[in-house]
Amino acid sequence: MDAKSPEREPRKNSVSVVLERRLLACQECGWVHYVMTAEEKAANDRFLERYQLNDAERFIYESAFRQCLRCESPASEFTTAREEDVARAAGHLVTPVFVAAWVGAH
Numbered sequence: 642m643d644a645k646s647p648e649r650e651p652r653k654n655s656v657s658v659v660l661e662r663r664l665l666a667c668q669e670c671g672w673v674h675y676v677m678t679a680e681e682k683a684a685n686d687r688f689l690e691r692y693q694l695n696d697a698e699r700f701i702y703e704s705a706f707r708q709c710l711r712c713e714s715p716a717s718e719f720t721t722a723r724e725e726d727v728a729r730a731a732g733h734l735v736t737p738v739f740v741a742a743w744v745g746a747h
């Protein structure tokens with residue numbers, strides 16, 4: 642038996658993940674975020690259960706998916722990332738947000 646492997650999940654290749662994504666840019670600072678699917682959000686929530694967050698911690702966790710990582714603008718104000726936004730995003734970590742399907746779809 643290998644004692645250390647079962648819990649570990651291989652890290653996804655972040656580049657290929659991002660390419661398949663809907664990308665949104667913060668209107669305030671231009672930071673680019675990718676949109677999580679409901680399945681991914683649910684998987685994340687399950688992962689967090691082991692930490693038994695209290696209400697305040699859970700609130701912080703949830704709100705992190707609904708605002709800009711950098712300037713904390715609400716994710717509901719994001720717009721679809723343009724090519725220059727994506728080019729700029731190549732230099733930073735693209736972080737997930739979880740937003741309604743219509744955000745940025747205009």
Ligand SMILES: [Zn+2]
Nearest residue numbers: 667670709712
């Ligand atoms: Zn921002």
